[in-house]
Amino acid sequence: MTGTSGITEKKSVVDDQGRLVEEADYVAGILHGTRALWSPAGVKIAEADYVTGELHGRSRLWNEAGQLVQEARYSRGELDGPYSSWWDNGSLKEQGEFKHGVRVGIYRWFAQDGSLHSEHSYAHKAP
Numbered sequence: 117m118t119g120t121s122g123i124t125e126k127k128s129v130v131d132d133q134g135r136l137v138e139e140a141d142y143v144a145g146i147l148h149g150t151r152a153l154w155s156p157a158g159v160k161i162a163e164a165d166y167v168t169g170e171l172h173g174r175s176r177l178w179n180e181a182g183q184l185v186q187e188a189r190y191s192r193g194e195l196d197g198p199y200s201s202w203w204d205n206g207s208l209k210e211q212g213e214f215k216h217g218v219r220v221g222i223y224r225w226f227a228q229d230g231s232l233h234s235e236h237s238y239a240h241k242a243p
Contacts, residue, residue, distance in 0.1 A: 203228045
């Protein structure tokens with residue numbers, strides 16, 4: 117894969133026990149591509165896309181049990197697009213959308229039992 121100014125170099129970081137803790141793509145020394153993190157137990161806990169050092173694209177976080185707890189989209193380092201998070205029990209925690217780092221439209225928060233806790237309508241204001 118090639119980036120904006122060169123060939124992608126995949127870098128891995130291991131702990132003193134030899135376990136993988138981070139793997140990321142770089143172009144010309146700048147984070148550019150996918151970056152993933154693992155817990156000391158070997159569970160993937162984060163994966164996100166970067167462009168020229170900034171979050172850009174999908175970002176996902178997992179808990180130590182391997183359950184997805186957050187999924188979001190970024191554009192040039194700002195939340196931009198659908199956003200969802202989940203309680204550790206798997207129930208939806210919050211759901212909504214961002215534009216240029218600001219909540220827009222209907223944003224909902226849920227209780228741990230999955231019932232709707234609250235919702236708010238956000239108007240988009242240009243940054």
